[in-house]
Amino acid sequence: MRLAVALLSSTLLLTANAASASGADYIRAYGAQGVNLWRLANRERIKERHISQRPALVVQDNSNIVFKADTEESNEFPDQWFTQPIDHFSNSSDTFKQRYWINTRHYTPGSGGPVIVLDGGETSGEDRIPFLDTGIVEILAKATGGVGVVLEHRYYGKSVPVPDFSTDNLRWLNNDQAAADSARFMSNVTFPGIHEDLTAPNTPWIYYGGSYAGARAAHMKILYPDLVYGAIASSGVTHATLSNWEYYEIIRNAANHTCARQLEHATLAIDALLGVPYAKRYLKSLFGLEDLAHDDDFISVLETPLGYWQAKVWDPAVGSTKFDQFCAFLDKPILGNDSVSSLPVGHEDRLVHLPGGIELDFSILNYAQYIKENFVSQCDTSVEDCFGTYNDSNFLATGLDQEWRLWLFQVCTEWGFFSTAPPDPAYPRIVSKLLTLEYSSKICRQAYPAGKHFVVPPMPNITAVNALGDFAIAADRLAIIDGEVDPWRPCTPHSDYAADREDTILQPFKIIPNAVHHYDEYGLKNISNEPKDIRKIHGEMIVFVMEWLKGFKAPSSR
Numbered sequence: 425m426r427l428a429v430a431l432l433s434s435t436l437l438l439t440a441n442a443a444s445a446s447g448a449d450y451i452r453a454y455g456a457q458g459v460n461l462w463r464l465a466n467r468e469r470i471k472e473r474h475i476s477q478r479p480a481l482v483v484q485d486n487s488n489i490v491f492k493a494d495t496e497e498s499n500e501f502p503d504q505w506f507t508q509p510i511d512h513f514s515n516s517s518d519t520f521k522q523r524y525w526i527n528t529r530h531y532t533p534g535s536g537g538p539v540i541v542l543d544g545g546e547t548s549g550e551d552r553i554p555f556l557d558t559g560i561v562e563i564l565a566k567a568t569g570g571v572g573v574v575l576e577h578r579y580y581g582k583s584v585p586v587p588d589f590s591t592d593n594l595r596w597l598n599n600d601q602a603a604a605d606s607a608r609f610m611s612n613v614t615f616p617g618i619h620e621d622l623t624a625p626n627t628p629w630i631y632y633g634g635s636y637a638g639a640r641a642a643h644m645k646i647l648y649p650d651l652v653y654g655a656i657a658s659s660g661v662t663h664a665t666l667s668n669w670e671y672y673e674i675i676r677n678a679a680n681h682t683c684a685r686q687l688e689h690a691t692l693a694i695d696a697l698l699g700v701p702y703a704k705r706y707l708k709s710l711f712g713l714e715d716l717a718h719d720d721d722f723i724s725v726l727e728t729p730l731g732y733w734q735a736k737v738w739d740p741a742v743g744s745t746k747f748d749q750f751c752a753f754l755d756k757p758i759l760g761n762d763s764v765s766s767l768p769v770g771h772e773d774r775l776v777h778l779p780g781g782i783e784l785d786f787s788i789l790n791y792a793q794y795i796k797e798n799f800v801s802q803c804d805t806s807v808e809d810c811f812g813t814y815n816d817s818n819f820l821a822t823g824l825d826q827e828w829r830l831w832l833f834q835v836c837t838e839w840g841f842f843s844t845a846p847p848d849p850a851y852p853r854i855v856s857k858l859l860t861l862e863y864s865s866k867i868c869r870q871a872y873p874a875g876k877h878f879v880v881p882p883m884p885n886i887t888a889v890n891a892l893g894d895f896a897i898a899a900d901r902l903a904i905i906d907g908e909v910d911p912w913r914p915c916t917p918h919s920d921y922a923a924d925r926e927d928t929i930l931q932p933f934k935i936i937p938n939a940v941h942h943y944d945e946y947g948l949k950n951i952s953n954e955p956k957d958i959r960k961i962h963g964e965m966i967v968f969v970m971e972w973l974k975g976f977k978a979p980s981s982r
C-alpha cells in the first residue's frame with residue numbers, strides 16, 4: 425500500500441516539477457491570459473491530480489512518509505521538515521511544516537559552518553534542487569567547506585499551511601511572514617546528522633536568492649542583519665512597480681535585429697488592422713482566433729512567445745531555445761523567393777496580398793502560423809474558453825492544484841510587475857498598445873473575491889517593498905548580481921534608472937555580460953567547463969564570500 429502511494433507520488437513530483445516552472449514563468453509575464461496558458465500547459469497534470477485526490481498534503485499530514493525517489497539527486501537530498509507558525513505575528517499556535525534539503529558533502533564536522541542557504545522563491549523548492557547539486561549552493565559550499573541548504577517558500581511545493589487557496593487562506597502569504605520564516609529557520613534549525621549548533625548568529629549564514637528570491641535575499645540582509653551574515657541578490661527585483669513595460673524593452677533591444685524589426689512591424693500592423701472593423705475578423709482568423717471576442721485577449725495570446733526570452737540559460741541542458749526558434753520561424757521564406765528576407769521589413773516585395781485589399785509582410789503570416797500551431801492547436805474546446813479572460817468564474821477555483829493563485833496573489837497584493845506596452849503608444853514596441861495596466865491587472869479583481877479576513881486591494885500596494893531600499897538597496901556583505909539582457913534588469917539595482925555604484929568586495933555590484941535571468945545560479949559539476957563569463961562570476965563570488973567569512977566573529981566571542 426505504502427509502495428503504491430510512493431510510486432504514484434514520485435510520478436506526480438516529476439511532472440509537477442516541469443509544469444510548475446513553466447507556470448511561474450507564464451504568470452510572471454502575463455495577467456489573466458497567463459492563467460489560461462498555465463491551465464493549458466497543466467491540463468494533464470490537473471487531471472492526474474484529481475485522480476490522486478489529496479495532492480500536496482500527503483506528506484504534510486504525516487511527515488514520516490518517506491518518498492522513494494527515482495533519481496540519484498533526490499536520494500542524496502531527502503525532504504527535511506521544519507515547524508513554523510502559520511502566523512508569526514499573532515499568538516495563534518497553528519503551525520505548518522516548511523520543507524528544505526541539505527547538502528553536507530563538503531562539511532567537516534566541528535568546522536562551524538558556514539551555511540549557504542538558497543531561498544526557493546515562488547515555486548516548488550524541488551525546482552531548486554539542481555542548484556544544491558551542481559549550482560551556486562554546491563559551488564559555495566565546496567569552496568567554504570559549508571553546509572548547503574535549499575529552503576522552500578511558504579505556500580509553494582509542499583510547504584502549504586492551508587487546505588485551499590481562497591482569499592482568506594492566502595492571507596499569510598506575504599513578505600513579512602516569509603521573511604520571519606527564514607529568520608526563525610536560521611536561528612532555530614538543527615540539521616539531521618549534524619550534532620553541533622549551526623544556527624545564526626553564531627554560525628555565519630550566506631543567504632542566496634534569484635529573481636523574487638533575490639529581492640528576498642537583499643531584504644533579509646536589511647531586515648535581519650544580525651542573522652544574515654552575507655547575502656547575494658541575483659536578478660533581485662528590489663524595485664516593485666505597477667507597469668513593467670521595460671521588460672519588453674530589454675527584449676526589443678537585445679533580440680536579433682531582424683526579429684525585433686519584424687515584431688515591431690507586426691505590432692503596428694496588427695494594432696492598425698484591429699481598428700478596421702472589416703479587417704479585424706480576417707486578421708484574427710489568420711491566427712485561428714476569429715472566435716475570440718475581445719481584442720485585448722487576442723493580442724495577449726500573441727505576446728506569449730516573448731516569454732521565451734526569459735527561459736534562455738547558458739547551459740544547453742536546462743535553457744530554452746524556443747525564442748530563437750520563434751525568430752527563425754518569422755523569417756521562414758513563404759513567397760517562393762528566399763532573397764526577399766534580406767529586404768527591409770514592410771518592403772513591397774515582401775508583401776502578401778490577401779482578400780479585401782489587405783497586404784501584410786510575410787513575417788506576419790509566419791507569426792500567425794506560429795501562434796496557430798503552438799498555442800491555438802492546444803485548445804480542444806472553443807478559443808473563447810481557452811483564451812478568453814472575461815468570464816470571472818474561470819478564475820474562482822481555489823483548490824491546492826491551482827498553483828497559479830500563489831505568485832499572482834503576491835503580485836496583486838505587494839509586488840505588481842504587470843506587463844504593459846510603453847506608456848506612449850508611438851514609442852517603438854513589440855507588444856500591442858492594448859496591453860494596458862487595466863487589462864493586465866484585472867485578474868486581481870477577478871480571482872480573489874473579498875474574504876472575511878482579507879481583501880485584495882484593487883491595485884497592489886508596492887510601498888512596503890520599495891521602502892526596503894528599491895534601486896538603492898545596499899549593505900555591507902550584500903552582493904548585487906544581474907544579467908545584462910535580463911528582462912528583469914529594469915527592476916533591479918542595475919536598472920538604467922538606478923545610480924551607478926562601485927563594485928567592491930564588501931558591496932559587490934556585478935553585471936554578467938549577455939546574461940538573462942540569474943545566470944550565476946546555474947553551474948556545472950566541474951566549473952572549469954563553464955563558459956568564460958560564468959566561470960568568471962563564479963570565481964568572483966567564491967572570492968568575495970571567502971573574504972567576508974574571514975571577518976566573521978560569533979557574537980558570543982565579540
Ligand SMILES: *[C@@H]1O[C@H](CO)[C@@H](O)[C@H](O)[C@H]1NC(C)=O
Pocket residue numbers: 513514515
Ligand atoms: C498576544 O498575547 C499577549 C499576552 O497574552 C498580548 O498582550 C498580545 O496583545 C497578544 N498579541 C496579539 C497579536 O494578539
Ligand SMILES: *[C@@H]1O[C@H](CO)[C@@H](O)[C@H](O)[C@H]1NC(C)=O
Pocket residue numbers: 607608609611612
Ligand atoms: C526560535 O524558536 C523559539 C521557540 O522555539 C522562538 O521563541 C524564537 O522566536 C525562535 N527564533 C526566531 C528568530 O524566530
Ligand SMILES: *[C@@H]1O[C@H](CO)[C@@H](O)[C@H](O)[C@H]1NC(C)=O
Pocket residue numbers: 680681682683751752755
Ligand atoms: C538574425 O536573424 C536573421 C534571420 O533569421 C539571420 O539571418 C541572422 O544571421 C541573425 N543575426 C544574428 C546576429 O544572429
Ligand SMILES: *[C@@H]1O[C@H](CO)[C@@H](O)[C@H](O)[C@H]1NC(C)=O
Pocket residue numbers: 761762763764767773
Ligand atoms: C527575388 O527577390 C529579389 C529581391 O526583391 C529580386 O531582386 C528578385 O528579382 C526576385 N527573384 C524572382 C525570381 O522573383
Ligand SMILES: *[C@@H]1O[C@H](CO)[C@@H](O)[C@H](O)[C@H]1NC(C)=O
Pocket residue numbers: 815816817818
Ligand atoms: C463562464 O464559465 C463557466 C464555467 O467556468 C461556464 O459554466 C459559463 O457558461 C461561462 N459563462 C459564459 C457567459 O460563457
Ligand SMILES: *[C@@H]1O[C@H](CO)[C@@H](O)[C@H](O)[C@H]1NC(C)=O
Pocket residue numbers: 885886887888
Ligand atoms: C501602502 O503601504 C504603506 C506601507 O506599508 C502604508 O503606509 C500605506 O498606507 C499603504 N497605502 C494604501 C493606499 O493602503
Ligand SMILES: *[C@@H]1O[C@H](CO)[C@@H](O)[C@H](O)[C@H]1NC(C)=O
Pocket residue numbers: 950951952953
Ligand atoms: C575539470 O575540467 C578541467 C578542464 O576541462 C580539467 O582539466 C579538470 O581535470 C577537471 N577536473 C575534474 C575534477 O574533473
